[in-house]
Structures are given as structure tokens and as C-alpha cells.
Amino acid sequence: GENVEQHPSTLSVQEGDSAVIKCTYSDSASNYFPWYKQELGKRPQLIIDIRSNVGEKKDQRIAVTLNKTAKHFSLHITETQPEDSAVYFCAAMTSGNNRLAFGKGNQVVVIP
């Protein structure tokens, strides 16, 4: 089945700087890649997603890029703010088997 790897496990950035989290996936048939943000004690919330027919997607300070050849996708957060501090999970899904597999998560700490 799909195996999703996420790096780095922890990332500290100064407020205002950019943060980048990278994920790799193993199944070349995967075609949907969401990113979730989970704050302490809360449920994961979708922040952005991308499908395999698109290389990049942006929503205000958040962007996701997808490299299908290399089988990796990245989350980019610009102008980071303290409220961006959370755990971020990437995931991959193959529509054929309808299975949503997550990476191990990345703890992002924005230092004021």
C-alpha cells in the first residue's frame, strides 16, 4: 500500500520567515494530496490540497507543490505567524483503493 514519509519531524522558524515541509509517497497511482493542520487537542483540519493534474496551488500564505516524477509534494508557509504553530500532516490517496494514508506529522514552532 501507499507509504508516506514526511520530513523534517520538527521545524522551528522565526516569525515572518517561511517554513517548508516535504513529503514523499511511494504509490505512483496516488492522485490526491491533502495537508492537514492539527492544533493541540483538536481535530485535524484541511488547509490545502492538490490533485495530480496540477503542479502547484496557492491559498494566501499557504502553497503546495507537487512533483509527480519524483513523487514528492511540499507545503510552503510564508510570513509565518505564531498561530501557524501546530502539527502538520501530509497525506496521499489513490482513488482506486480509496485509502487515505498520512505521514508522521511535522511539529512547526513559530518563534515570536
Add this chain to the structure above:
Amino acid sequence: GAVVSQHPSWVICKSGTSVKIECRSLDFQATTMFWYRQFPKQSLMLMATSNEGSKATYEQGVEKDKFLINHASLTLSTLTVTSAHPEDSSFYICSARDSQGLITEAFFGQGTRLTVV
């Protein structure tokens, strides 16, 4: 976004008893539901994927006789932890998606904190 409600939010049970957790999609039909287990400061470990009206697909290493999943309707899936033991104590969280419509996003329930004593 769509709403997924999970109940109960937390439960304490005695070792050897069974606990049922419900996951409901409130404003859409969830043809697929996922059950995850999350340990403190760790990732969401997929336990099983259930499609309405059919048997759940369990991930490798997950005992299907211990973690019973029922997805009998398009808005409800249940996870029953049978003969619970302290090592089953964890945070269980479900997510649901409507795979028949344009929505492919998976929405999460608020999770259930299970403590087995």
C-alpha cells in the same frame, strides 16, 4: 466545510469490557469512513477503511476481531473495541468523505479519548 461528529469525546472503561464509538456525517453522505488511532505526539495511524454496506478493509497488524467496524448507513460508522485492555488506551479519530460527489476532502471527527483501567 462538512461536519463529522464523533461520540463519545472521552470514555473510561474497565479492562475486559467493550466500548463503541460512533462517527456521524451530519450534512453529507459519507460513502467512505476512515478510522485512525493517534498516540501522543504521533501520527494518525490508519486502522481501517470502511465503505457503506460492505466489510471494512483493515490495515496490516490491526485485529479485525478486536476492532469491529460497522458502516451500515451513509451517515454512520461505528468502531467497537472489544475486550479492551490498557494497551488499547489511545485517541481514536474517524474521518469521512463523500466519494460520489465533487467533494474528495476527508473531514475529521473530534476524536475519542479511550482510557482502559
